[in-house]
Amino acid sequence: MSTYRYLLITAVIILITGCSDKDIISNNDYRATVEAVFSERQQIASNRKEELFKVFRNELSDQQTEALKFLFAFMPLNDLADYSGEFFLANADVALQSRKETPWGKTIPEEIFLHYVLPCRVNNENLDSFRIVYHGVISDRIRGLDIEQAALEINHWCHEKVAYQPADIRTSAPISTMLSARGRCGEESTFTVAALRTAGIPARQVYTPRWAHTDDNHAWVEIWINGKWYYMGACEPEPILDRGWFTEPARRAMLIHTKSFGAYYGNENVINLNKYFSEINNLSKYAIIKKIFVKVIDRYERPIKDASVEYQLYNYAEFYPLATVPTNDLGISSFETGLGDLLIWARKGDDFNYKKISVDDSDTLVLKLDREARGKSSEDLDLIVPVVRTPVEGPSPEQIENNSKRLNEENLMRQAYIEKWMKPDEAEAFAHRINSDTAVIKELIAKSMGNFKTITSFLLKTPEQERELAISLLGVIAEKDLRDTREGILTDHLRNVIKPSNLNDKKDLFVQYVLNPRVANEMLIAWRGYLIESLPSALVPDAVKDPALIVTYINENIKISGDGNYYNTPLSPKGVHDLKVADSKSRSIYFVAICRSLGIPSRFEPGSNIPQYFFNSSWNDVYFAEEKKPSLKKGYLKLSSSSETNPVPEYHIHFTIARFENGRYNTLDYDFNRRITDFKEELQLTPGHYMIVTGNRLDDSKILSNISFFDLSENQHLTIDVKLRKDSSAPVILGTVDMNKVMNIYNQSRFSSDKISEKGVVIAWIEPDKEPTKHILNDLPLLKTELDSWGGYFIFLSDSDASEDLFKSEELKGLPLNSIFGHYNKMDLLRDLMGPNTPSDISFPFIILADKNGYIRFKSSGYSIGIGEQILKNVK
16 A cells, blocks of 8 residues: 555544543553553553654554553564554544444443454454555445354455465464455455455454364454454355354364453453453353363372473374463462363473373363483373364355355355466566566466466566576465565665675575575565665674674674564564563574675574574584573484375374473474384484374274384484384274265266276365365375275265366366265265264364275264374275
């Protein structure tokens, strides 16, 4: 948006909202709290005093002043570091205007308005001017509707703009999500909450940090209507509230929670009450819950106050802390959760203990902190998850049919926008125009999606002698960066990059760790030129000769705030430099950015994420003033797997490695889906105490896990054989299908009936536009080699009413070789194949694996991850 238009819209909104002097905070005690915290934040942000607080020199109404003070008091550090006071005023004015103009605005209690309408931050996204730009569009869309109808209609508007696709962990801003017409669930829900709040409808993102029944997580939206919270799938409109494809999985969850912006004074179930935010447990709305109590005692059986109790759930081959609840004066911690199994881990300092608990069978657990993190031991853990329950009643068939028609129309609207992106032949012509490699340019343009104009303009404006470098820059940043990075940012990093002569023969080192502006999951901005100009002139030449001087400079100039950046969204390097206050991760990103600005290769070390710089032909670890520097000596770990497994064990799918620090084992950060056979070299690890977790999901209700502890000494070369526990139970026949009818499904198909008779078949009833199906279509290619080796056939069936203009099976890449697509009409075909054995409680996607005799060896109904692995286990 142009500066002129931005100021014009802001001026208009000020005129509208500035005429009212009614306070938005009537509670005097709460107003005093806001004032006190606001004063503290002014001190914290004193180095950006002018950028943030000069806005108060404007003629503001009492409402505007209170709104701004509330936002400044409780916003995380990254907002204080990377945005201006005028930006927050413009966003607050939209919230105030919506409160005044909408029929429901005056009925919303102030505590709901403050926490769930006023904040423009939803979770950990990059902020943008979405509210300001789209306030008029959304207001026109819902004119004349009541609040419930408006919420449903806004979700339809969101579905017109965005559909689900997985992406990396950086959460794009709402406008950027619209630009690429896609987003993972965290981005869809952030976008939808932003749209709802733009209309003055209280909304929040809720999420299960990890599912119990499958290796994944999910986020969706809750909206407040007339005193009650309801839910809906973000960008996934249903005809009624409190319904989504995730309804049944949510009823099996162990935690569903949300963060409430600001000091909370509501009456919901608060897990942890923080100075700047509250973590609220929403699970009771979705699932059967139970409160469990953990008492923590020392070796002399005395209660321990302020011990950390982690309620850990097995997921992604680690025990993930759903919540950490400290003990009270009596040494007791409590937590409401679902009726599955958890690993309870209590710690204080280096003292710890743990035990598995089956929530359905237990109320209280006592843990004595007397374990020692040394020696070798192993423990098997059989884990169960909450059971499948009777499905809840959903919308009427008529509502479903009408909603489906509308969804198809919205899919076509989104597709029409996508069709305007640059086509492959146009990208090829553009590559010829700039005299560059056709395949490379076509790939970059395709990945840039709706941002193609930015990418092509950047390349066109780059002088020919620098174009190869520009292409290298585009090739090394993340795909999401191609989709939402502005041209000026790319130009800054290209024009201001320094290429030291000692890297002339190390192109990969230069491109990956100097030219690359992407460090971690921070917001990508133009920091390179700014840092070169802003760093002390005496530091620059000396730091090139001795990069350790950068560490000294940061120690002297950057203050660390332990809890101030509570959404864990990193500050940009420029933000750290300006604010002079940061969390530890943002400080590390800042270090890497300074190094790269000066032409010094720098990175986060894979596995430990310790910042490093490349100097004197080797990588050097960086530790800041308050950090304990471990021994520079290394131990060496070789991973192997001698047991016959199909598929091959993969990191974060079947096993993880963790190192002991401060009373807990912290998982090392290696790539997801990295096969154990890809760990070809020994891992160089800091000597210490380690744990390996393995897991074998038998189905969506039981897991065979193991935790094994071992020590690694200096210069020790240790080999660990990673074994997955095997299922010793006898195979179960889940039903039968008529294989003759299967072989006759498609008379014109290229399938050989003999092969189906020989190998068996997988039949999947899918909904191609829904997230659970997209997971399967994205997961199966990861095991294409193994599935092709099996040689069985895959029949994917979609609703005959689904739009073929949107679902083009021929564009899907990496599916098993023997795959065909067809249609079903309702579930007649399933009933025809299975007869009286047809299940009555089917959720999509519905998948069966039948052997050559028609015996069903595997069945899956609804949302699940790892279907390919389950198929391989059962065909074996």
